[in-house]
Amino acid sequence: MVLLELFWVFVQIGAFAFGGGYAVLPLIQRFVVEERGWLSIKEMTDLVSISQMTPGPIAINSATFVGTKVAGIPGAIVATLGNVTPQFILMMTLAYFIFRDKKIGFLDKMLKGLKPGIVGLIAIAAISMFKNSLFEGGIISVANLSVVALATFITGFALRLITRFDLIVLIILGAVMGIIGNLLLVGFP
């Protein structure tokens, strides 16, 4: 029955992920991390990093990743199909009307309310990911601070803000810095 639950969870995530890209993160955090414990925040952060370096939207990548973790390949298929079902049904319905030249104004009005609110929700996902990347177990204290992650955070922040550095290059740079930093701090394994 875990397959049914996977399907239903991702139908809900797919139905309410308005606003593109990162808009799926607050929903993943709620349904997958907090309510079901299928992923930790740390794993969600890794998933976002991986998503940026592979083709395909974060929403689909998340569904496949979580599905595989929970129930192997069948889980991946079920979660991914669940995730695209709402948009398939909605788009087919709207396309039927719109390509017959009838305007759909209500969606546009709804989006005007959704877009600013979603930003507030993504901010929360960003805070959680920040806490869990930089502090062991997500508990903010000097003892839990990871110097390596702090260094890549500052580097990433500065480069992205000042030069709009390419995202993939930046993530690879972070990976290299992570390895060098840990070699210096912990030593050769």
Next chain:
Amino acid sequence: MEKDIKLSEIFLTFFKINAVTFGGGYTIVPVIRDEFMKKRGLIDEEEMLSLVALAQSGPGAMAISTSLLTGYRLRGWKGALTALLASVLPCLIIISIIFYFYEAFSTNFWVKSALMGMGGVISAVLIITVFDMGKAVLKKHNYFSLLLMTAAFVASYFFKVHTIIIIVVLALTGLFTFSVLSEGKVK
């Protein structure tokens, strides 16, 4: 009004597009335009614009909606289903393989160190993205947008209101506000 293209060709083209297009979102639009508008001339500029607009207003990944709507425009619901499956298949294959590597190696020193570094970078990028998105939405109706942005944050962060309830309330607020007041009246 169905176009002269085989379902297998729709499948192969979308599979190819989604296997090489990184990041999703808008990045896929120029690629679809190239394939079906410029190369094959099956879709015109205006159709392309209306289906991109439609894809943006729905939930879920925009790249997937754009693909399935293009499929619909080409061969009706069969085309849409073909385009949809071809679009998600590359992700399914790539990410499920990556998952097994991740599961096996995420505690390995080298992989763990790399992921630690990547985590710092991705948190920085996400924080900057939130600021950029915030700036973009505040350009229009700044009081209204600021109110909704803050309300959603407070409701979720401090009061742990369920994300779906927040999203429904946001959508209804937008629908109500812009149905009652005209565009220019909302500050």
